[in-house]
Amino acid sequence: xxxxxxxxxxxxxxxxxxxxxxxxxxxxxxxxxxxxxxxxxxxxxxxxxxxxxxxxxxxxxxxxxxxxxxxxxxxxxxxxxxxxxxxxxxxxxxxxxxxxxxxxxxxxxxxxxxxxxxxxxxxxxxxxxxxxxxxxxxxxxxxxxxxxxxxxxxxxxxxxxxxxxxxxxxxxxxxxxxxxxxxxxxxxxxxxxxxxxxxxxxxxxxxxxxxxxxxxxxxxxxxxxxxxxxxxxxxxxxxxxxxxxxxxxxxxxxxxxxxxxxxxxxxxxxxxxxxxxxxxxxxxxxxxxxxxxxxxxxxxxxxxxxxxxxxxxxxxxxxxxxxxxxxxxxxxxxxxxxxxxxxxxxxxxxxxxxxxxxxxxxxxxxxxxxxxxxxxxxxxxxxxxxxxxxxxxxxxxxxxxxxxxxxxxxxxxxxxxxxxxxxxxxxxxxxxxxxxxxxxxxxxxxxxxxxxxxxxxxxxxxxxxxxxxxxxxxxxxxxxxxxxxxxxxxxxxxxx
Amino acid sequence: xxxxxxxxxxxxxxxxxxxxxxxxxxxxxxxxxxxxxxxxxxxxxxxxxxxxxxxxxxxxxxxxxxxxxxxxxxxxxxxxxxxxxxxxxxxxxxxxxxxxxxxxxxxxxxxxxxxxxxxxxxxxxxxxxxxxxxxxxxxxxxxxxxxxxxxxxxxxxxxxxxxxxxxxxxxxxxxxxxxxxxxxxxxxxxxxxxxxxxxxxxxxxxxxxxxxxxxxxxxxxxxxxxxxxxxxxxxxxxxxxxxxxxxxxxxxxxxxxxxxxxxxxxxxxxxxxxxxxxxxxxxxxxxxxxxxxxxxxxxxxxxxxxxxxxxxxxxxxxxxxxxxxxxxxxxxxxxxxxxxxxxxxxxxxxxxxxxxxxxxxxxxxxxxxxxxxxxxxxxxxxxxxxxxxxxxxxxxxxxxxxxxxxxxxxxxxxxxxxxxxxxxxxxxxxxxxxxxxxxxxxxxxxxxxxxxxxxxxxxxxxxxxxxxxxxxxxxxxxxxxxxxxxxx
Numbered sequence: 001x002x003x004x005x006x007x008x009x010x011x012x013x014x015x016x017x018x019x020x021x022x023x024x025x026x027x028x029x030x031x032x033x034x035x036x037x038x039x040x041x042x043x044x045x046x047x048x049x050x051x052x053x054x055x056x057x058x059x060x061x062x063x064x065x066x067x068x069x070x071x072x073x074x075x076x077x078x079x080x081x082x083x084x085x086x087x088x089x090x091x092x093x094x095x096x097x098x099x100x101x102x103x104x105x106x107x108x109x110x111x112x113x114x115x116x117x118x119x120x121x122x123x124x125x126x127x128x129x130x131x132x133x134x135x136x137x138x139x140x141x142x143x144x145x146x147x148x149x150x151x152x153x154x155x156x157x158x159x160x161x162x163x164x165x166x167x168x169x170x171x172x173x174x175x176x177x178x179x180x181x182x183x184x185x186x187x188x189x190x191x192x193x194x195x196x197x198x199x200x201x202x203x204x205x206x207x208x209x210x211x212x213x214x215x216x217x218x219x220x221x222x223x224x225x226x227x228x229x230x231x232x233x234x235x236x237x238x239x240x241x242x243x244x245x246x247x248x249x250x251x252x253x254x255x256x257x258x259x260x261x262x263x264x265x266x267x268x269x270x271x272x273x274x275x276x277x278x279x280x281x282x283x284x285x286x287x288x289x290x291x292x293x294x295x296x297x298x299x300x301x302x303x304x305x306x307x308x309x310x311x312x313x314x315x316x317x318x319x320x321x322x323x324x325x326x327x328x329x330x331x332x333x334x335x336x337x338x339x340x341x342x343x344x345x346x347x348x349x350x351x352x353x354x355x356x357x358x359x360x361x362x363x364x365x366x367x368x369x370x371x372x373x374x375x376x377x378x379x380x381x382x383x384x385x386x387x388x389x390x391x392x393x394x395x396x397x398x399x400x401x402x403x404x405x406x407x408x409x410x411x412x413x414x415x416x417x418x419x420x421x422x423x424x425x426x427x428x429x430x431x432x433x434x435x436x437x438x439x440x441x442x443x444x445x446x447x448x449x450x451x452x453x454x455x456x457x458x459x460x461x462x463x464x465x466x467x468x469x470x471x472x473x474x475x476x477x478x479x480x481x482x483x484x485x486x487x488x489x490x491x492x493x494x495x496x
Numbered sequence: 497x498x499x500x501x502x503x504x505x506x507x508x509x510x511x512x513x514x515x516x517x518x519x520x521x522x523x524x525x526x527x528x529x530x531x532x533x534x535x536x537x538x539x540x541x542x543x544x545x546x547x548x549x550x551x552x553x554x555x556x557x558x559x560x561x562x563x564x565x566x567x568x569x570x571x572x573x574x575x576x577x578x579x580x581x582x583x584x585x586x587x588x589x590x591x592x593x594x595x596x597x598x599x600x601x602x603x604x605x606x607x608x609x610x611x612x613x614x615x616x617x618x619x620x621x622x623x624x625x626x627x628x629x630x631x632x633x634x635x636x637x638x639x640x641x642x643x644x645x646x647x648x649x650x651x652x653x654x655x656x657x658x659x660x661x662x663x664x665x666x667x668x669x670x671x672x673x674x675x676x677x678x679x680x681x682x683x684x685x686x687x688x689x690x691x692x693x694x695x696x697x698x699x700x701x702x703x704x705x706x707x708x709x710x711x712x713x714x715x716x717x718x719x720x721x722x723x724x725x726x727x728x729x730x731x732x733x734x735x736x737x738x739x740x741x742x743x744x745x746x747x748x749x750x751x752x753x754x755x756x757x758x759x760x761x762x763x764x765x766x767x768x769x770x771x772x773x774x775x776x777x778x779x780x781x782x783x784x785x786x787x788x789x790x791x792x793x794x795x796x797x798x799x800x801x802x803x804x805x806x807x808x809x810x811x812x813x814x815x816x817x818x819x820x821x822x823x824x825x826x827x828x829x830x831x832x833x834x835x836x837x838x839x840x841x842x843x844x845x846x847x848x849x850x851x852x853x854x855x856x857x858x859x860x861x862x863x864x865x866x867x868x869x870x871x872x873x874x875x876x877x878x879x880x881x882x883x884x885x886x887x888x889x890x891x892x893x894x895x896x897x898x899x900x901x902x903x904x905x906x907x908x909x910x911x912x913x914x915x916x917x918x919x920x921x922x923x924x925x926x927x928x929x930x931x932x933x934x935x936x937x938x939x940x941x942x943x944x945x946x947x948x949x950x951x952x953x954x955x956x957x958x959x960x961x962x963x964x965x966x967x968x969x970x971x972x973x974x975x976x977x978x979x980x981x982x983x984x
Contacts, residue, residue, distance in 0.1 A: 266836050391672070392642070393635040399563065405680050423673050430668050434661070442649065442657045477570065 078486030177220025228291025291318030308482035370445025499556035597950030630689035650652025675716025678761030681779030694763020707774030719752025825901025839882030864937030
């Protein structure tokens with residue numbers, strides 16, 4: 001066995017085992033260094049995995065040598081590899097930049113615990129992605145959720161507590177729904193392995209429990225993924241959490257839930273339930289459209305920088321779901337691609353917010369006058385990522401918009417209506433991004449007692465790194481596009 | 497330097513210039529202005545160096561990146577784009593000379609940002625001019641919008657920011673809402689978006705859909721200011737005058753009409769459109785815009801707003817000329833871009849010079865100003881005569897070609913529109929000239945002479961170009977006739 005075969009397991013094991021070790025690293029700065037090292041190693045593993053499956057192969061790892069479906073299996077294909085890149089990339093980038101911001105927001109003594117929770121959150125998210133087994137997905141989902149409750153509530157903002165309580169309640173309901181669905185399927189098929197499940201659903205005679213299970217799983221995961229109108233936990237949780245946690249979670253957390261949702265609804269159920277495709281499309285598409293339009297409209301009138309961007313995330317999740325709801329190759333490619341591109345844009349935006357938040361406690365737009373003059377580099381990066389979010393050509397966001405519109409036009413007679421939805425919401429994005437721009441660049445400065453300078457270099461460098469990636473992947477999107485294409489082929493059953 | 501390298505250099509040179517301007521702005525304003533002028537001169541050298549290749553029939557092309565199969569960022573120089581690039585790069589140098597006089601004379605703030613954004617917008621313009629397919633055109637079209645936004649919002653007060661919002665809002669929403677779907681539609685129907693002589697849509701699209709796609713393009717390209725997508729142009733009048741010159745003559749509106757002409761010639765194909773009745777509406781919309789904008793211009797009392805409405809009318813000349821769909825008219829469209837650029841930049845330079853010297857912005861204030869600012873007003877007169885189309889100015893040449901095309905097509909609507917608008921142009925420009933030269937100044941005004949030397953120098957150069965183009969237009973017409981020869 002060579003090293004590549006071990007990578008799926010190492011992907012989970014590295015952050016999982018690092019977490020307890022970090023707790024022991026009390027001296028100042030060491031906990032951060034340890035966590036960052038673990039994050040970077042995870043990212044390196046994800047890159048290695050992605051390059052191994054670029055051609056559409058699937059890596060399978062059987063825990064303890066027990067073959068699936070009896071043992072626990074880990075599986076990495078193009079779709080999971082892309083998600084791993086997003087999750088570990090967001091984790092590593094946020095950790096790299098985290099130190100100045102975390103030093104300011106988290107008590108020094110609590111920092112080892114904070115970073116340990118961070119790594120556990122990372123463990124949970126990558127665990128969900130590599131698991132080929134419905135129950136393990138649930139276990140890892142709980143690990144990541146518990147860790148993220150801690151992370152969100154860990155900051156100095158007391159308003160995070162009610163926000164996280166809401167998240168806790170809704171997240172638990174979502175996880176429970178998911179578990180009920182998995183239980184029903186297990187009852188009917190006797191297996192938890194996803195591939196096995198897909199095969200055995202065909203033998204089930206009484207389909208009603210499967211249909212109910214599909215409903216529970218889809219809605220449970222939609223709750224976790226903050227699909228409109230199940231998104232109400234998200235804006236406040238992202239707004240009041242520590243800035244670096246927002247960077248990490250906003251870039252990848254909901255996408256992982258969407259990943260499981262798409263897995264279940266396009267491959268597990270799709271293969272044998274004749275009408276499932278139609279049901280899924282009819283369920284997901286209206287919610288996606290409503291989410292895109294309503295959340296964008298709300299963001300247009302939002303007065304708090306972080307909540308504005310968090311609300312925009314709900315709309316962006318709508319884009320991903322819209323792509324998936326076409327259940328076509330083009331649609332899934334667009335949806336999967338948008339996961340990647342949105343992570344780049346939103347991650348960069350929240351990094352820039354973290355830079356601003358380093359100096360400014362109050363992040364309401366009305367209080368941010370004159371920031372551009374004091375922090376020109378930060379605002380430049382924010383602008384670049386904002387353009388990517390709008391979908392200006394030359395940025396990553398444009399690629400997903402192009403794919404999405406093409407998929408909508410191919411989808412049939414309603415295509416033009418969907419194109420109109422996408423374009424109208426892009427224009428709404430122009431409006432809310434430009435509200436930020438006008439506040440930062442043209443609003444009269446608020447008098448403050450301390451002269452404010454640029455954010456710390458460490459934070460700024462990572463922010464600009466991510467901002468530039470938005471341009472790089474806007475002009476040369478070959479690698480993520482290949483992964484997204486391969487994912488769509490896998491999900492639609494091989495057809496290119 | 498091979499022509500292929502020259503294309504890439506032409507686009508990256510202003511970018512590098514922008515960086516150098518930003519850095520040198522911290523050292524000394526003189527150094528910064530030196531960098532601007534040097535970059536502009538170098539750009540002329542690079543771009544005009546491509547002319548011999550084009551004259552000889554060469555079409556240098558270069559591909560930068562393949563985004564998806566069939567979807568590339570690529571450049572290809574052809575006569576229309578060559579003319580546009582040569583025009584924009586040439587006027588940038590003159591405009592920079594003028595900017596120095598204007599910005600210093602007015603003691604404007606944030607001058608470094610101003611020059612940086614100016615250089616960026618020129619890079620975007622070069623990209624538009626040399627674009628080899630629709631996607632590349634769209635990319636640089638949007639970059640041009642974004643890089644000119646800080647210029648329009650230069651003053652930064654509330655009224656300016658509101659106007660800049662209108663500017664950005666209309667240009668971005670038309671381009672994202674209409675231009676982008678039109679581009680994607682084209683790619684889906686034709687499988688490509690490359691600019692090919694004779695068009696790529698013939699046989700792939702028919703009936704009313706052709707008219708609809710044309711509509712998406714024409715209104716998606718808001719920079720061409722075809723009514724009712726023209727509101728941004730008067731709104732952008734809040735910008736400093738060199739920026740108005742950039743918008744009206746060098747880059748922005750020219751990008752709009754250039755893109756429409758290019759799409760008609762290279763995406764639809766002139767013969768294909770001529771054979772498709774559903775595209776006929778464009779001529780009427782353009783004619784309507786010409787007449788209505790001229791009527792609105794008649795009622796303006798502010799010099800710059802009058803010039804803005806005059807621009808809207810003149811732009812639709814180009815659109816209408818392109819929509820006549822006859823070879824002579826296509827040449828007329830290309831030449832009118834040049835003629836209008838020379839005339840309008842002179843007029844704006846003069847309006848700005850008047851503002852710098854006397855702070856006057858309204859037409860009624862111009863009584864007798866010809867005696868105080870003879871050079872400026874002489875240039876203004878030449879520019880105004882060119883707008884009307886009186887020989888010996890550039891405007892006469894292009895009107896001649898457009899009229900010839902209209903007669904060839906036996907298109908009486910176009911003929912009538914040109915005649916009527918000439919009368920209207922005369923009706924709003926001649927009273928100004930009369931006031932400036934022959935009426936007596938109102939007593940109690942401020943004592944002033946000419947504007948700073950750099951500004952006067954620039955406007956004299958452009959006035960001479962307006963006159964010179966009447967006599968020496970041979971190479972331009974020869975170059976553009978290459979497109980036509982491919983057509984007929």
